[in-house]
Amino acid sequence: MNDTYFVRIERAKKAIQEAQYILLGGGAGLSAAAGIEYSGKRFTDNFAPFIKKYKFTDLYTSGFYPFKTQEEKWAYWAKHISLNRYETSATKLYRDIFQVVKDKNYFVISTNVESQFEKAGFPSDKVFEIQGDYAYLQCAKGCHDKLYYNETMVKEMIQKTVDCKIPSKLVPKCPVCGGEMEVNLRIDEYFVQDERWYELNKAYKDFLDKSAGKKVVYIELGVGFNTPGIIRYPFERLNYENENATLIRLNRDYPQGAKENENKTISFAENMQEVVSAIMN
Incomplete structure (x- = not known):
């Protein structure tokens, strides 16, 4: 200095x-x-199964990965949300x-x-x-403007994740239109x-x-x-x-x-x- x-x-x-x-x-x-940090040791220590299965390199780019199923998508996102929103004081x-x-x-x-x-x-x-805020989910198509606090849901998803998938019954559905849910992040025009x-x-x-x-x-x-x-x-x-x-x-x-x-x-x-x-x- x-x-x-x-x-x-x-x-x-x-x-x-x-x-x-x-x-x-x-x-x-x-x-x-x-x-x-979204890469390095913090990433490799917490996402080893996902890195092995999907060849992820960091948390930022993996957030855009086109998962084939909702069960796979939410297994990943539950861990992503938990680490960055709930586990980090x-x-x-x-x-x-x-x-x-x-x-x-x-x-x-x-x-x-x-x-x-x-x-x-x-x-x-x-x-x-x-x-937005990692702690909330929204309708993926923004059919209504209510947000849903996700901590309990996220913890259950993590507990029941097997081979980078959650049980189908835990896949969140929009309570209004019945469609898919999304994390409340500004990623497209449907941000609530x-x-x-x-x-x-x-x-x-x-x-x-x-x-x-x-x-x-x-x-x-x-x-x-x-x-x-x-x-x-x-x-x-x-x-x-x-x-x-x-x-x-x-x-x-x-x-x-x-x-x-x-x-x-x-x-x-x-x-x-x-x-x-x-x-x-």
Whole structure:
């Protein structure tokens, strides 16, 4: 770490201390930095039977595998959901981020779906998981807008999985149309946005309205270019339009942003946990 790093840390601390509002944006890189990795040892330790049978290489690409049967599909997805949503408790990185902002006027928008923000102490009415939540199922064709909490179902599927298949009687069916069910993730045009989704969308927009023109800090955490239109580009635009704003970007792979915002952006490509810990102290 050089002097430039410490100068950036002090700038970030000062901006956060003086902020009237803080908007956090969490992307996939944040969860990876927290240890929720979708490849490597964590993957091979937990998915050995599926790796052997389907030649899977990581959790991300295996999520798109065209399983031949629903019994196979849900055997895999039950384990995927369980590992990332139920077996993984709040990580240190997310807990530390909460400590940084807990006494400020803040809001969170995240494309992550493991509910780490809420587990770490963030109130649920301040966290907008815009892309869904592993904990819920929906009708695969979105025939109605209700979501179904899946923890008990997922645990039973795992207990009764044999040779990477669940019993046919455990395959979830839509209680309205009788069709297939899907995890509540934004993977196609049938993604269900329930009443709570719209409430949090409104809360996010209200936060943007209230903070417009004020002393705002946008903290962008591990946001890449898979869905840049949700967090990365809007944060750049908001920073550009508000002369009182500062953008703090923590991103190992993509620390650079818009040239127009260069003087109003504090970027870190260093280890995210170390940066957050330094800002805390």
